[in-house]
Amino acid sequence: MTQQRDGDNSDQLGIDLAALGRQLRVLRRRQGRTVQALSAESGVSFGLISQLERGLGNPSFSALHRLAKCLSVPLSLLLAGEQDAAVVRRNERGQLPIAVEEPAEQQVVRELLTPRSSALLQFIRSTLPVGFTNQNRPYRHLGTECVTVEAGRLLVVHNDTEVELEPGDSMTYGCSTPHWWANAHDNVTIVLGAVTPFEA
Structure with missing residues (x-):
């Protein structure tokens, strides 16, 4: 039972990292920045950014915060990954x-x-x-x-x-x-x- 739960957590971690990486790549490209430029401006290593965009790595909170600040977006947006369709009713x-x-x-x-x-x-x-x-x-x-x-x-x-x-x-x-x-x-x-x- 415990092994299954650990496996589920590991799978979810991979899914979340992949979503984070896709979101990071989309935000970076929309601003016309290369990985190298984002690295230089944020102080986060080229290797870590490259890993993240491939859905890999283990980023620290500090690294994610610096990336979000450099991209001028809330950290919550970076962590949100891809967004599902959302409906806002009139009321x-x-x-x-x-x-x-x-x-x-x-x-x-x-x-x-x-x-x-x-x-x-x-x-x-x-x-x-x-x-x-x-x-x-x-x-x-x-x-x-x-x-x-x-x-x-x-x-x-x-x-x-x-x-x-x-x-x-x-x-x-x-x-x-x-x-x-x-x-x-x-x-x-x-x-x-x-x-x-x-x-x-």
Whole structure:
């Protein structure tokens, strides 16, 4: 009985290591990094990274933490391996915090349409109240974003580019460039936005 349990644990370890290795390889390649570059930047040996990507090795927590930090992803994402399909029901959507101390026109309702555990992609439905603008506090963060207006009109200012989007219009841009939104409608504006942590 004990031998069978040990065997099961060993099999699961192999499966988990293989999933970790595939996840590491996907994240590294998406960022256009070689194993050698990742090794140099993270301080984790070339040999260990190479082993991990082949589903081998016995990485320390410290090594995994350094790899995740270098790749700018949560350690939990690296350990999660390949993700199964996930369903978020309408009544189960997460909601990002609302700045209740702000005036009513600045209180944007942001519903998370992807699972909270997803770090490679966030899909957010934002409801902008009449008069909303964050011109004085532009967004700036790592990643690429695509927004589509579901209802109303959205003014997007990205560096020196100023675009007004109407229902059905979309815009994609790099998020490391300062950008801001404004509700350009006399009613609420609803925006669907997909964000990844990678620059286009």
